[in-house]
Amino acid sequence: MSWCYSLSNDFCAPKTLFRGFDMASGPTRTSITASLASLSALLLLSVSLVATAGQVHIHGARIWNGPDHTRVVLDTAAPIRHRVFSLDDPHRLVVDITDARLSGDLPAAAVDDVLVSGLRSGVRQGDDLRVVLDLKQPVKAKSFQLKPNGTYGHRLVIDVSARSLPAQAQLASRAATSTASAPAGGVRDRDVIIAVDAGHGGEDPGAIGAGGTYEKHVTLAISRKLAARINRQQGMRAVLIRDGDYFISLRQRIAKARAQQADLFVSIHADAFKDRRVRGSSVYTLSNGGATSEAAKWLAERENRADLIGGVSLAEQNDVLAGVLLDMTQNATLEHSSIAAERVLSKLRALGDVHQTRIQKAGFAVLKSPDIPSMLVETAFISNPDEEKRLRSGNYQQKLADSLVQGIIDYFEDYPPPGTRFARDDTPSGDDLGAVLPGVHAPAVADHLARR
Numbered sequence: 425m426s427w428c429y430s431l432s433n434d435f436c437a438p439k440t441l442f443r444g445f446d447m448a449s450g451p452t453r454t455s456i457t458a459s460l461a462s463l464s465a466l467l468l469l470s471v472s473l474v475a476t477a478g479q480v481h482i483h484g485a486r487i488w489n490g491p492d493h494t495r496v497v498l499d500t501a502a503p504i505r506h507r508v509f510s511l512d513d514p515h516r517l518v519v520d521i522t523d524a525r526l527s528g529d530l531p532a533a534a535v536d537d538v539l540v541s542g543l544r545s546g547v548r549q550g551d552d553l554r555v556v557l558d559l560k561q562p563v564k565a566k567s568f569q570l571k572p573n574g575t576y577g578h579r580l581v582i583d584v585s586a587r588s589l590p591a592q593a594q595l596a597s598r599a600a601t602s603t604a605s606a607p608a609g610g611v612r613d614r615d616v617i618i619a620v621d622a623g624h625g626g627e628d629p630g631a632i633g634a635g636g637t638y639e640k641h642v643t644l645a646i647s648r649k650l651a652a653r654i655n656r657q658q659g660m661r662a663v664l665i666r667d668g669d670y671f672i673s674l675r676q677r678i679a680k681a682r683a684q685q686a687d688l689f690v691s692i693h694a695d696a697f698k699d700r701r702v703r704g705s706s707v708y709t710l711s712n713g714g715a716t717s718e719a720a721k722w723l724a725e726r727e728n729r730a731d732l733i734g735g736v737s738l739a740e741q742n743d744v745l746a747g748v749l750l751d752m753t754q755n756a757t758l759e760h761s762s763i764a765a766e767r768v769l770s771k772l773r774a775l776g777d778v779h780q781t782r783i784q785k786a787g788f789a790v791l792k793s794p795d796i797p798s799m800l801v802e803t804a805f806i807s808n809p810d811e812e813k814r815l816r817s818g819n820y821q822q823k824l825a826d827s828l829v830q831g832i833i834d835y836f837e838d839y840p841p842p843g844t845r846f847a848r849d850d851t852p853s854g855d856d857l858g859a860v861l862p863g864v865h866a867p868a869v870a871d872h873l874a875r876r
């Protein structure tokens with residue numbers, strides 16, 4: 425395809441830039457979603473207060489490819505005014521930015537991106553910038569701006585997702601079908617489902633080691649090994665909450681685990697601390713009140729900033745789960761989280777350094793599922809040079825995965841969810857907590873049975 429974008433304002437005839445629509449008269453057919461319109465109105469309102477002297481410099485662009493969405497991020501030198509609309513035949517999404525110019529290249533879309541085939545840009549009406557996303561299918565789009573944080577400056581985020589059934593819903597129904605299929609002559613035990621959550625991703629790198637290691641890459645590598653290890657175990661199945669380099673908000677992580685009816689949620693991290701000597705792994709559960717230690721508080725604040733860095737749109741603040749999250753009253757879930765975390769910590773202790781010999785508690789947002797026991801494992805400190813080196817080693821990642829899975833098995837052997845293989849091979853559990861478990865898992869089991 426031949427196209428160009430200009431750094432100054434007045435070369436490249438519009439019609440050679442953009443085939444298929446008329447640059448001068450604008451879109452012939454538009455479809456802007458209601459949420460987008462209201463969002464844009466809000467944004468217009470907020471940026472209209474900002475006086476811009478001259479053109480805003482768009483100095484960087486990234487494209488992140490998730491399983492059910494594609495995110496395009498533009499680095500803007502200041503807040504911008506923009507509008508987004510879609511055009512059909514062929515499908516494309518147009519982002520018009522008022523009084524802006526682009527330097528550098530736009531990134532290429534991934535070959536396996538099911539939504540976006542490419543990005544291009546051009547100058548419009550002398551001073552304005554137009555960025556076009558060429559699409560492979562009709563999409564829903566939303567856009568929002570993010571303020572600077574420790575990692576990036578001002579950004580414009582454009583999220584597109586398929587207009588048809590989201591990939592996540594398809595996955596969930598597939599999972600339900602596969603676990604619900606019973607062999608002839610008997611009822612099959614359902615698998616215990618473990619949600620393995622690789623921390624950070626996409627726009628949010630997590631902590632960065634002195635040697636340049638990104639936490640998001642390490643957490644994904646360990647999570648994939650852990651999931652593979654779980655899937656080799658009879659009666660257990662792993663669901664990877666993130667399986668690639670893309671951003672998922674903390675809330676979406678919880679929602680995905682719940683959609684998959686997970687029995688346990690394990691979030692994998694490798695964080696940094698201000699003191700580089702600090703080392704060893706730790707296991708955290710959610711606290712209702714204060715954090716156990718200064719480090720626990722510090723880490724929870726860092727982890728909870730992920731949404732700020734990665735970028736959560738205003739629209740997401742309203743989702744239904746928000747109300748549920750604020751009201752964490754599920755004591756049984758908290759109790760089981762602690763028990764499972766203890767089992768995992770004892771296996772990590774056998775592997776080597778632990779930072780804290782007892783489980784730590786802090787207000788990690790990602791652990792707030794009301795009905796899924798949840799823990800967050802800080803596998804090691806990426807800020808410690810020795811541990812950073814270890815975290816990069818496939819061999820060490822595997823050892824971590826092996827330890828984690830042993831702890832998880834220990835927990836399910838003592839507290840088997842009803843209807844699973846663990847419940848059938850039963851060695852009696854040590855106390856009455858098993859009786860609490862049906863309460864914890866009742867919604868999942870009820871849904872599961874209802875589907876049969």
Ligand SMILES: [Zn+2]
Pocket residue numbers: 623624630631639693694695727
């Ligand atoms: Zn982290």
